[in-house]
Amino acid sequence: MNLLRRPVEFVKDRLGYETMKKPIDHYAPPETTEGVSQWAYVFGFGILASFILQVATGIVLATNYVPSPDTAYQSVEYITDEVRFGNVIRGMHWIGASSMVILVLIHAMRVFLTGSYKYPREFNWISGVVLLYLTFGMALTGQLLRWDQHGVWTVVVAANFAGRAPLVGEHLGEFILAGETLSGGTLTQFYALHVFILPIAIVLLIGLHMFLVTYHGISELPRAGKPVDPETYRSEYNTYVEKHQRPYWPRGIWNELVFGGLVVIVITVLGFLVGPRELGPPPDLTDLEAQPRPDWFLVWYYALISVKPHGYEEFFLVYLPIAFFVFLLILPLIANRGERHPSRRPFAIVGLSIVAGLFIMLTVVGLRAPWVPDYETEPLQAEQLGTEEPYILQGAMVFHERGCQYCHQIHGEGGDWGPDLTNVSSRMGSEQIAVRIVQGIGNMPAYQEILTTEEVDLLVEFLIEVDELEPADS
Amino acid sequence: MLYRVTGGRLGQPPDKPKSGCSGGCGCSDSAGGARPTSRREFLGLIGVGTAGLAAMVAGIPIIGALFSKPARSEQVWQLVGSIDDFEIDETVKVEFIDDDPAPWAGPAARNAAYLRRIDDEEFTAFSIYCTHVGCPVAWREGASLFICPCHGGVFDREGEVVAGPPETPLVRLDTRLRDGQVEILAAPVPVTGRRRS
Ligand code: HEM
Numbered sequence: 001m002n003l004l005r006r007p008v009e010f011v012k013d014r015l016g017y018e019t020m021k022k023p024i025d026h027y028a029p030p031e032t033t034e035g036v037s038q039w040a041y042v043f044g045f046g047i048l049a050s051f052i053l054q055v056a057t058g059i060v061l062a063t064n065y066v067p068s069p070d071t072a073y074q075s076v077e078y079i080t081d082e083v084r085f086g087n088v089i090r091g092m093h094w095i096g097a098s099s100m101v102i103l104v105l106i107h108a109m110r111v112f113l114t115g116s117y118k119y120p121r122e123f124n125w126i127s128g129v130v131l132l133y134l135t136f137g138m139a140l141t142g143q144l145l146r147w148d149q150h151g152v153w154t155v156v157v158a159a160n161f162a163g164r165a166p167l168v169g170e171h172l173g174e175f176i177l178a179g180e181t182l183s184g185g186t187l188t189q190f191y192a193l194h195v196f197i198l199p200i201a202i203v204l205l206i207g208l209h210m211f212l213v214t215y216h217g218i219s220e221l222p223r224a225g226k227p228v229d230p231e232t233y234r235s236e237y238n239t240y241v242e243k244h245q246r247p248y249w250p251r252g253i254w255n256e257l258v259f260g261g262l263v264v265i266v267i268t269v270l271g272f273l274v275g276p277r278e279l280g281p282p283p284d285l286t287d288l289e290a291q292p293r294p295d296w297f298l299v300w301y302y303a304l305i306s307v308k309p310h311g312y313e314e315f316f317l318v319y320l321p322i323a324f325f326v327f328l329l330i331l332p333l334i335a336n337r338g339e340r341h342p343s344r345r346p347f348a349i350v351g352l353s354i355v356a357g358l359f360i361m362l363t364v365v366g367l368r369a370p371w372v373p374d375y376e377t378e379p380l381q382a383e384q385l386g387t388e389e390p391y392i393l394q395g396a397m398v399f400h401e402r403g404c405q406y407c408h409q410i411h412g413e414g415g416d417w418g419p420d421l422t423n424v425s426s427r428m429g430s431e432q433i434a435v436r437i438v439q440g441i442g443n444m445p446a447y448q449e450i451l452t453t454e455e456v457d458l459l460v461e462f463l464i465e466v467d468e469l470e471p472a473d474s
Numbered sequence: 475m476l477y478r479v480t481g482g483r484l485g486q487p488p489d490k491p492k493s494g495c496s497g498g499c500g501c502s503d504s505a506g507g508a509r510p511t512s513r514r515e516f517l518g519l520i521g522v523g524t525a526g527l528a529a530m531v532a533g534i535p536i537i538g539a540l541f542s543k544p545a546r547s548e549q550v551w552q553l554v555g556s557i558d559d560f561e562i563d564e565t566v567k568v569e570f571i572d573d574d575p576a577p578w579a580g581p582a583a584r585n586a587a588y589l590r591r592i593d594d595e596e597f598t599a600f601s602i603y604c605t606h607v608g609c610p611v612a613w614r615e616g617a618s619l620f621i622c623p624c625h626g627g628v629f630d631r632e633g634e635v636v637a638g639p640p641e642t643p644l645v646r647l648d649t650r651l652r653d654g655q656v657e658i659l660a661a662p663v664p665v666t667g668r669r670r671s
C-alpha cells in the first residue's frame with residue numbers, strides 16, 4: 001500500500017495535480033447537471049470534440065496532401081483511392097466540418113436564447129463570435145483545397161468579394177490571390193491559412209473561451225422577472241451554486257462527454273457510409289462550361305447575392321456582412337444587463353427567428369439554385385408534345401436552340417429561372433408574348449437582335465398552342 | 475476540496491504593491507520608501523520593453539514576408555491565333571498561358587478569354603469573369619448570350635448586362651493584329667473594384 005502510495009503522491013505533487021484539476025473541480029448550477037435542461041449545455045463540448053477530431057483527420061490529410069497547384073488535385077485523388085481508409089478520412093473531415101458549422105450555430109443560438117452573453121460573460125460571447133467566423137473561414141479555405149473545378153472558382157469568387165471591401169479591397173483581393181492573379185502561390189497561401197494560421201487562432205481562442213467558462217462559471221437557466229444586475233449577479237450566482245452543491249465533475253460533465261462521444265461516433269460512421277464530397281472535375285480555368293458550387297455551408301450566401309433586389313450590390317455583398325459581424329461583436333457591450341429570459345426579450349427572439357429562418361430558407365433556395373440555367377435540357381420531341389405539326393416542332397426546336405429552355409419549363413422540361421410557360425396562353429395573348437420575347441423584362445433578356453421575325457412567329461405560335469397539346473405519356 | 479470559481483481565487487491578481495504615485499519612474503522624485511517601487515517598475519519596464527522590441531524586430535521580416543506580393547507584372551500581349559482561324563461574327567474561346575508562371579503553377583497559369591471577329595481587321599475580346607463575383611460566363615451561340623452559371627447573370631454579345639445580378643458589362647480586353655496574328659492584352663483576374671474600364 002505504502003509502496004504504491006508514494007509513487008502516486010510523487011506524480012500528483014510534481015504535476016501540480018491539485019491545481020490542475022481546479023477547472024473541473026467546482027460546483028455547477030443544478031440545471032446543467034440534471035433533467036432535460038442539461039442537454040442544452042452540451043453543444044460547446046460537442047464543438048470541442050468535433051474540433052479535436054478535425055485536427056486528427058486533418059493531420060492525416062496533411063501528411064498526404066501536396067499543396068501545389070500542379071498536383072494538389074492528383075494528391076487528393078491519391079488519398080481517396082490509394083491511402084488505406086483515405087476515403088473515410090476525407091469523409092470524416094468533410095462531415096466533421098459540417099458538424100462544426102452546425103454545432104457552432106446551435107451553440108451560439110443557445111447562448112443567445114438564454115441571454116448568457118450578459119454580465120459578466122461578455123468576453124465569452126465575443127471570443128465565441130470570433131470563433132464562429134473562424135469556423136466559417138476554415139470551411140471556406142478547406143473546400144477549395146480540394147482544388148477541383150469548384151475549388152479554383154471559389155478562390156476567384158473569394159478574391160472578387162474581398163475586392164469589394166471598402167479601402168483595403170484591392171489589397172485584400174491581391175492578398176487572397178497571393179498576387180495580382182491566380183498563380184503558383186495562391187493555393188499554398190490558402191493551405192497555410194487552413195492548416196496553420198486559422199487553426200492556431202482557433203486553438204488560442206478556444207483556450208480563452210474555456211478559461212472564461214470556468215472563471216465565470218456556466219450560466220444558470222434564466223428566470224423571467226429576474227434581470228441581471230452587475231451589482232449583485234456574482235454573489236447571487238455563487239450563493240445559488242453553493243446551495244445546490246452539484247459538483248461539475250462528474251455530474252456536470254458526464255452528459256457532455258456522452259454527447260461529444262456521440263458526435264465523434266456519428267461523424268466516423270458517416271465517414272464510412274457517406275464519405276466525402278465528391279471531387280469535381282480537375283481544375284481548368286479555360287473550361288468555361290464549369291458550374292462552380294460551394295459546399296452547403298456557404299450556399300446561403302450564394303443564394304443571398306442571387307435573390308437580393310437588383311442594385312444593392314455593395315450593400316449586400318460588403319456592408320451587410322460587416323455590419324452583422326460588428327453587431328454580434330458589440331452585442332454584449334450594448335446589452336449586458338437586464339432580463340435574460342426569452343419571454344422577456346421579444347425583439348431578440350424575433351431577430352433570432354428572422355436570421356435563423358433566412359439562413360435555412362437561403363440554404364434551401366441555394367441548394368435548389370433555380371436561377372441557374374439548365375444547360376442540359378433536351379429539346380421537346382414530337383412524342384412529348386403529342387403532335388407531328390411541323391410548325392409546332394420547329395417552334396419547339398427554336399425554343400430549345402435559342403436558349404429559352406435554359407430558363408423556362410414546358411411540360412416539365414427546362415430550367416426554373418423564368419416562369420413555366422406551359423400555360424402562358426391563358427395569361428397573355430400572342431401580341432403580348434411577342435413583345436415580351438422581343439423586349440425582355442426584368443431578368444429576361446430582350447431577343448430583338450437575336451431572333452429573326454420568323455423565329456419570333458414560330459415561338460409565339462408554339463407557346464400559344466403548347467397548352468392544348470397533350471403530352472403522350474400523361 | 476471544492477473550489478469556488480466565479481470571481482474566486484482562480485485568476486485573481488496577486489496583491490499589488492502599494493505605490494505612492496502612479497507615474498512610473500516619476501516616483502523616484504518622492505522620498506525614501508518609494509524607491510524600491512520605482513526600481514521594480516523600472517525593471518518591469520525594461521523587461522516588457524525588451525520583449526516588445528523583440529517582437530517588433532522579429533516581426534519586420536515575418537510580417538513583411540507574409541504580406542509580400544510578387545512584383546506587379548507588366549500586362550503582356552498574348553498570341554491567340556492567326557486571323558484565318560476566326561470567322562467573322564463568331565464568338566469563340568481562346569486560351570493562353572500566363573506570362574512567366576511559376577514552374578509549379580500548372581492549371582493556375584492557364585487562362586482563357588472570349589474573342590469575336592467583327593470584320594477583316596477588328597476584334598473584340600472579353601474577359602471570361604462575370605462582373606458580379608467572378609464566375610466563368612459561358613457563351614451560348616444559339617441564344618447569342620453569355621450566361622453565368624452562378625447566379626444567372628446574362629450578357630449580350632457586346633458584353634452588356636441583360637439580366638441577373640451583375641451591374642457592369644463584361645471587361646473588354648485590348649486586341650491587336652500583327653502580321654496576320656491576333657494578340658490580346660491579357661488582364662489578370664479582375665479583382666472587382668479595379669480595372670473596370
Ligand atoms: C427566346 C427564348 C425565350 C422566350 C420565348 C421567353 C418567353 C418568356 C415569356 C413569354 C415571359 C412572360 C411569362 C409570364 O409572365 O408568365 C418570360 C418571362 C421571363 N423570362 Fe423568358 N423567354 C425566353 C428566354 C429566357 C431566358 C434565356 C431567360 C433567363 C436568362 C428568361 C428568363 C425569364 C424571366 C426571369 C422571366 C420573368 C420576368 C419578370 O416578370 O420579371 N427567359 N419569358
Ligand code: FES
Pocket residue numbers: 604605606607608609622623624625626627638639640
Ligand atoms: S457571378 Fe455571375 S451572376 Fe454572380
